[in-house]
Amino acid sequence: MTRNRYVDLLRVLAIGGVVYGHWLLVSVIYQGGQLSGADAVDYVEWGRWVTWAFQVMPVFFLVGGYVNSLSWEAHRARGQSWTWWVRERAVRLLWPTAVYLVFALIAVSIARLAGVPRSELAEVGWLAALHLWFLPVYMLVIALTPAMTAAHRRWGLAVPLVMAAGAALVDVGIHGFHLHLLGYANYLLVWGAIHQWGFAWRDGRLTSPRWHLWVMSGAGAVLLAAFVVTRAFQVDMVGSGNTNPPSIALLAFAAAQTGLVIVAEPWVTGLLATPKRWRLVHRLNSLVMNVYLWHFVPVVVVALAFYTTGVIAQPGIGSGEWFVLRLVWFALLTAVFVPLVALVTWAEQPMRRLPAGQGRSGSWSSPLLLLGLFASSEGLARLAISGFAPDGRWPTAALAGFVIGMAAIFFAGSTPSESSLLTAESVS
Numbered sequence: 001m002t003r004n005r006y007v008d009l010l011r012v013l014a015i016g017g018v019v020y021g022h023w024l025l026v027s028v029i030y031q032g033g034q035l036s037g038a039d040a041v042d043y044v045e046w047g048r049w050v051t052w053a054f055q056v057m058p059v060f061f062l063v064g065g066y067v068n069s070l071s072w073e074a075h076r077a078r079g080q081s082w083t084w085w086v087r088e089r090a091v092r093l094l095w096p097t098a099v100y101l102v103f104a105l106i107a108v109s110i111a112r113l114a115g116v117p118r119s120e121l122a123e124v125g126w127l128a129a130l131h132l133w134f135l136p137v138y139m140l141v142i143a144l145t146p147a148m149t150a151a152h153r154r155w156g157l158a159v160p161l162v163m164a165a166g167a168a169l170v171d172v173g174i175h176g177f178h179l180h181l182l183g184y185a186n187y188l189l190v191w192g193a194i195h196q197w198g199f200a201w202r203d204g205r206l207t208s209p210r211w212h213l214w215v216m217s218g219a220g221a222v223l224l225a226a227f228v229v230t231r232a233f234q235v236d237m238v239g240s241g242n243t244n245p246p247s248i249a250l251l252a253f254a255a256a257q258t259g260l261v262i263v264a265e266p267w268v269t270g271l272l273a274t275p276k277r278w279r280l281v282h283r284l285n286s287l288v289m290n291v292y293l294w295h296f297v298p299v300v301v302v303a304l305a306f307y308t309t310g311v312i313a314q315p316g317i318g319s320g321e322w323f324v325l326r327l328v329w330f331a332l333l334t335a336v337f338v339p340l341v342a343l344v345t346w347a348e349q350p351m352r353r354l355p356a357g358q359g360r361s362g363s364w365s366s367p368l369l370l371l372g373l374f375a376s377s378e379g380l381a382r383l384a385i386s387g388f389a390p391d392g393r394w395p396t397a398a399l400a401g402f403v404i405g406m407a408a409i410f411f412a413g414s415t416p417s418e419s420s421l422l423t424a425e426s427v428s
Helices: 005-025 047-054 057-077 082-113 118-127 130-155 158-177 180-203 211-229 248-263 265-271 275-285 288-294 297-307 320-347 349-353 365-386 396-410
Strands: 026-031 034-039
Touching: 005 026, 005 047, 005 057, 005 265, 005 275, 005 288, 005 320, 026 297, 034 118, 034 297, 057 082, 057 130, 057 180, 057 248, 082 118, 082 130, 082 288, 082 365, 082 396, 118 297, 130 158, 130 180, 130 288, 130 365, 158 180, 158 248, 180 248, 211 248, 248 265, 288 320, 297 320, 320 349, 365 396
Parallel strands: none
Antiparallel strands: 026 034
16 A cells, blocks of 8 residues: 555654643642643633634544555455455554553552542543543544445445434434433444545545535535534534534534645645655654553653642633743653653563454454454443542453453454554554
8 A cells, every 4th residue: 555645644743742741731730739631722712713723533533544545445446355455453442542541540549549538539530531532432433444444435425425414313313402422323423434535535536526525624614613603512623612522613623724724735745755754754654553552651751740739830720821831731741752652662562562352353353353353342431431539449340341352352263364463553
């Protein structure tokens, strides 16, 4: 497969937006001898508009659609099955995640032995796990990629249009009839629609003619403006307002963003023709999964080191001094994070020699894989909601689901042509 350099750059830029967005908007507070987290947007009213600059998760799903479509069709052309392809991609996500979970649980155990109050442990454990929501959603769209690729070949852009209409109906059910459980459907409908746009980008349906992109971006902007002006939806694009669950307003925002992102492709691709620049992007792209998983760890480390000792002041959130100290905060977090990612990446090397699966594929492989995907996704979703230490203790049910799911995926079987589990890049 020929790599699209611009796609790799987008992934790198998006992870940068996630990391620094979280570091800016999630403010750690040390008060009364305990650490807790606060959303800076709750203290700075105009900060809700700033969230538009940091909402880059649509870019991840757009890029994911592009890459997953390309990868699946290449594997399909070689005669490889849905089971093999989905398992391979799920394993790339789950093994690095397992390493992070083990670290987090060891940290929880040490904190309990050190006498950290349960309430503080629960708060910090939640902070360290909240970003895991992405993994079960992304594994779902991966599992559906073969079917959704077939739907795209037949119906094209009608597929995400229907999904958008479904998302709008879900929002009506939530806001008009208080059917809040319907919101879970929008995790698939909204993020799945953006993933479908990635298919259309790759095969040219979204870019030929180019004015399609301007129409898409303009329509998304107009819809988003209408939603905001009429107060049908909140302004903020990060946090619970439009992302938990995802809303049609988020999809409108994503449409405006997607059109502009793809319009820029020809110009930016030219800049990546330089071998030195491309090598840098390629290297950073290989670190994206670890950067995503571990980027909250420096927040806890720096807060413990500098807030509890009083080395760094804690001005009121949103004050002038607070914004100035954000620059110091960014510098400290980056100084901790760079060697942390390097260490994790180095420690991960032995995993690259492990097999991707155990045993030969058989009639039981697909059901076992589905069980594994469900169990591991359910476990990760529980962790994202409750954290690593609800009530100050290990989340046993969530961990059991994750472990059972990983085991089922691993034992779903392998084929003679399979490589080791991490020979390819973690999120290619």
